[in-house]
Amino acid sequence: MAKCSICGKPAVYVSRAAGLALCQRHFLEYFDRKVRRTIRRYQLFKPREHIVVAASGGKDSMALLHYLHNLAKRVPGWKVSALLVDEGIGGYREYTVKRLVDYAEEHGVEYYIAKFKDYIGYTLDKIVRMGREKGLPYLPCTYCGVFRRYIMNRAAREIGATVVATGHNLDDIVQTFLMNVLGNDWAKIVRLGPVSGPANHPRFVRKVKPFYEVLEKETTLYAVLHGLYTGFEECPYAQMSMRWTVRRMINELEERSPGVKYSLLRSLETAIGILRRQGIGEPSDEEGLYTCALCGEPAAHPICRACQLRLELGIMEV
Ligand code: SF4
Numbered sequence: 001m002a003k004c005s006i007c008g009k010p011a012v013y014v015s016r017a018a019g020l021a022l023c024q025r026h027f028l029e030y031f032d033r034k035v036r037r038t039i040r041r042y043q044l045f046k047p048r049e050h051i052v053v054a055a056s057g058g059k060d061s062m063a064l065l066h067y068l069h070n071l072a073k074r075v076p077g078w079k080v081s082a083l084l085v086d087e088g089i090g091g092y093r094e095y096t097v098k099r100l101v102d103y104a105e106e107h108g109v110e111y112y113i114a115k116f117k118d119y120i121g122y123t124l125d126k127i128v129r130m131g132r133e134k135g136l137p138y139l140p141c142t143y144c145g146v147f148r149r150y151i152m153n154r155a156a157r158e159i160g161a162t163v164v165a166t167g168h169n170l171d172d173i174v175q176t177f178l179m180n181v182l183g184n185d186w187a188k189i190v191r192l193g194p195v196s197g198p199a200n201h202p203r204f205v206r207k208v209k210p211f212y213e214v215l216e217k218e219t220t221l222y223a224v225l226h227g228l229y230t231g232f233e234e235c236p237y238a239q240m241s242m243r244w245t246v247r248r249m250i251n252e253l254e255e256r257s258p259g260v261k262y263s264l265l266r267s268l269e270t271a272i273g274i275l276r277r278q279g280i281g282e283p284s285d286e287e288g289l290y291t292c293a294l295c296g297e298p299a300a301h302p303i304c305r306a307c308q309l310r311l312e313l314g315i316m317e318v
């Protein structure tokens, strides 16, 4: 059994990329240092913030909620609450909602649930069926991602949040990076940095990713060590997504050449720098976002992606 590189106790964590093994105590210190470094380096938070954690009830967002809830106890100007967007995915979401509600009630965290049904008019299950009947070319994750981002911004603003923290980890980010490269979708890549905004739009709530430099296996271990990872539910649509394949590919590469994930993250940062200099990407902070002509929400185009999808689905009247 591997021994902690610092104190020699049995290790709970091994990093081949860093040539490091850590016991529970030293892993948690390492994890904390890593997240704090990201928060400092990218200036994710201000002295006074209402941070709303985009919580799905899954392991990453539960780990983030736990981490920020505890950190905020030592920062007087911070308030941390949780916001869950319930897409209405039968046989899945109800379990993760329960995990969030149980945690929030036990730890005294304010929480809010925003439903697809209330904001869009239909559950994701129903939207996926309607899309198929209409012969639209989209996978479930497309509707899910677009509507979830739309609702998250609206609901966060409605509850008075000043910033939304999402549980995206390094693995999620490099997967999205590669998916966008595969789809030749360079404009979306500039969005993948640790902070989006402050965009020059009064309705846009800033988004930050405190786990930007933390591996998925590290957030998972953090969640396990704090008793936050009590079951593994998987979205029934997950296997249909391109992310599923890209994730497996990157994990295989990492297995063969430890450190590949960190290299991809550094490549992403280089790509963002180059794209910004070339003026490629979504409207910059200086230019400001558009205001959707149909719903009035901030948008990257004159009509927001959520309204475009609603028009295609035939569930929006103009
Ligand atoms: Fe939504 Fe796709 Fe994630 Fe399921 S796997 S929750 S459909 S984004």
Ligand code: ZN
Residues within 6 Å of the ligand: 292, 293, 294, 295, 296, 297, 299, 303, 304, 305, 306, 307, 308
């Ligand atoms: Zn719109």
